[in-house]
Amino acid sequence: MKQHDSLLYKTFTVFNYLFFALLVLICIYPFYYILIYSVSIPEESAKGGIYLWPKGFTLTSYIKVLSADGVARSFLVSAARVVIGTLVTLVCCSMFAYVLTHRKLAYRRLMYRMTLITMYLNGGIIPMYILMKEIGLKDNFLVYILPTAIVPFYIVLLRAYISSLPDSLEESAMIDGAGPFTVYAKIIMPLSMPVLATVIVFSTVNQWNSWVDNFFYVSDPKLKTFQLVLLSYLTDQTSNMMALSSKTVRSNVTVMEVTPTSIRMAITMIATLPVLFIYPYLQKYFISGMMVGAVKG
Secondary structure, three states, X not given: OHHHHHHHHHHHHHHHHHHHHHXXXXXXXXXXXXXXXXXXXXXXXXXXXXXXXXXXXXOHHHHHHHOOOOHHXXXXXXXXXXXXXXXXXXXXXXXXHHHHOOOOOOOHHHHHHHHHHOOOOOOOHHHHHHHHHHOOOOOOHHHHOHHHOOOHHHHHHHHHHHHOOOHHHXXXXXXXXXXXXXXXXXXXXXXXXXXXXXXXXHHHHHHHHOOHHHHHHOXXXXXXXXXXXXXXXXXXXXXXXXXXXXXXXXXXXXXXXXXXXXXXXXXXXXXXXXXXXXXXXXXXXXXXXXXXXXXXX
């Protein structure tokens, strides 16, 4: 009987590994295909037949995209909004969440519930546009930063984690003469690294991928974000793509240096790679922070 159970367990384990290996392959292969297509010689890749290895190797598509008008400047704008926006979000959300954990705070539950309501209800695009215009954020770099200073979902995660910390830590610090800001900066924040890493990942991805706020609130070309510029090249079927695509003549034979498809593949990789590089460094903290938010939120 035990041998039979052992055989069933081993069989289940084998099929389990095969099943999840297949899922991993299904998730990874589309990114891998885009990568090998983007670095393949456009003329060869246009013929098809790319499955596991690139056909030749060239970075012409990436060079064309990165040297296009406005791309370099928009990259700096997006990089600035990622760094500044994530820092502002982290500080504001963590301070607010820390305040909400104090039981003696008047109307603490009401403030928390009012914050949660904004996760499900909002004024809509038109009232938001009017508000941004009236307070002077239209065509202003701060329109990328201030609206995301307080994010209810991050408040939920941070509050759940900070609430799980022992009250004795704060009480002992207060007895030694530490004020609220000292406790927040030197005790609460260092102990909250797992959930802070989670917020950093979420905020970084959100800031990097965001283009809607640029589309609605910013018309100044100097403030265009990287994602909106790439989106314009990705979706425009005529002028932008034709400007990036090019041909050369070699020995009386016309050779495509880049094609619209290779440009699209390069744009997709450029927009995706920064996020893929950030996550592995924060993975262990990210998982821990998410588990606390899921269990105690």
